[in-house]
Amino acid sequence: MGEEAIIISEVSAAYGSKQVLDCVSLNVPAGTHFALLGPNGAGKTTLVSILSTLRRPDGGSARVAGADVVKSPTEARRSIGVVFQDSSLDDRLTAWENLEFHGLVYGMAPKRRRMMIEQVLELVELGDWTHEVVRSFSGGMRRRLEIARALLHEPKILFLDEPTVGLDAQTRQHIWHYLGRLRQERNLTVLTTTHYIEEVEDADIVCIIDGGKIIAEGSPQTLKSQHGKRWLHLTPRDAETLAIVQSRFPEAQALGSAALAVPADKDDQVDALLTEFRDRLLEVRFQQPTLESVFLSLTGKELRDRADGQRDADKAAGRRGGRR
Numbered sequence: 521m522g523e524e525a526i527i528i529s530e531v532s533a534a535y536g537s538k539q540v541l542d543c544v545s546l547n548v549p550a551g552t553h554f555a556l557l558g559p560n561g562a563g564k565t566t567l568v569s570i571l572s573t574l575r576r577p578d579g580g581s582a583r584v585a586g587a588d589v590v591k592s593p594t595e596a597r598r599s600i601g602v603v604f605q606d607s608s609l610d611d612r613l614t615a616w617e618n619l620e621f622h623g624l625v626y627g628m629a630p631k632r633r634r635m636m637i638e639q640v641l642e643l644v645e646l647g648d649w650t651h652e653v654v655r656s657f658s659g660g661m662r663r664r665l666e667i668a669r670a671l672l673h674e675p676k677i678l679f680l681d682e683p684t685v686g687l688d689a690q691t692r693q694h695i696w697h698y699l700g701r702l703r704q705e706r707n708l709t710v711l712t713t714t715h716y717i718e719e720v721e722d723a724d725i726v727c728i729i730d731g732g733k734i735i736a737e738g739s740p741q742t743l744k745s746q747h748g749k750r751w752l753h754l755t756p757r758d759a760e761t762l763a764i765v766q767s768r769f770p771e772a773q774a775l776g777s778a779a780l781a782v783p784a785d786k787d788d789q790v791d792a793l794l795t796e797f798r799d800r801l802l803e804v805r806f807q808q809p810t811l812e813s814v815f816l817s818l819t820g821k822e823l824r825d826r827a828d829g830q831r832d833a834d835k836a837a838g839r840r841g842g843r844r
């Protein structure tokens with residue numbers, strides 16, 4: 521850590537009249553796992569496209585590993601590896617052939633290319649599948665092969681755009697495990713985008729982005745303590761008590777039909793409630809702030825609901841048809 525791996529200064533981007541990044545400035549220290557968290561349509565992919573030199577910003581500038589993405593795109597590309605949201609593997613080729621092609625594009629010498637292909641396939645535990653055609657791979661294996669490919673030319677920075685979308689929980693865990701190892705072993709900077717809150721808990725820095733703007737940035741712990749809300753989960757003894765508590769706390773949220781979550785930011789209110797209802801509560805439990813509650817308190821909306829709804833809408837509109 522110490523030096524900055526990525527420096528983004530007042531980057532803006534628009535599609536037609538639609539502003540999708542609005543003066544975004546960010547620094548990502550080298551060796552960190554930096555997570556960009558936001559609902560679909562927040563602008564995450566657009567930002568990654570700019571950082572990986574695939575799209576020019578409409579304003580501002582960005583540097584990756586010291587190289588300006590507009591002025592020195594070739595140099596920038598050499599220091600980054602990218603795993604896109606949609607698969608870009610050739611499934612008629614074997615794992616080895618896909619990597620070989622990538623190595624050739626990057627001008628890697630034959631000896632180094634061979635050595636690195638073997639190394640990265642081992643790293644993602646696909647060594648036994650080296651000469652199998654990608655068509656026969658599961659979704660998780662393809663993702664791992666894409667990560668291997670992104671690492672082949674030994675980049676300093678890895679961009680992963682929604683790397684675990686569509687994968688089951690076990691495969692997701694597997695992938696996070698590799699990424700953790702990689703950072704330890706190579707001091708790699710990893711920038712991931714996601715709309716899964718549970719995936720950013722282990723990130724060093726989480727940056728919440730919504731509507732093309734940075735809303736907040738910090739370690740998960742800092743964000744929770746600065747913006748999270750503490751709740752008191754109550755199970756009243758009977759429906760009458762539940763109704764009284766609910767009327768006393770209009771902000772209370774129902775948890776099923778028999779329990780309530782009451783905002784617990786004000787100690788005196790909590791004390792008064794517990795004193796008054798002490799004998800009429802079956803269960804009382806504090807719920808510490810979560811990143812979900814951070815997102816809610818900063819944006820006024822649930823990340824999960826919006827993300828899934830928007831994804832369905834995008835799919836229906838066929839925005840991401842075909843492979844990239």
Ligand SMILES: Nc1ncnc2c1ncn2[C@@H]1O[C@H](COP(=O)(O)OP(=O)(O)OP(=O)(O)O)[C@@H](O)[C@H]1O
Nearest residue numbers: 535540558559560561562563564565566567682834
């Ligand atoms: N090629 C395009 N043409 C027009 N609008 C686009 C294009 N690509 C993205 N957009 C719009 O720009 C906004 C930001 O999209 P972007 O893909 O960067 O968001 P995101 O946070 O990565 O979400 P997702 O996870 O769905 O990719 C969205 O409103 C999207 O509809």
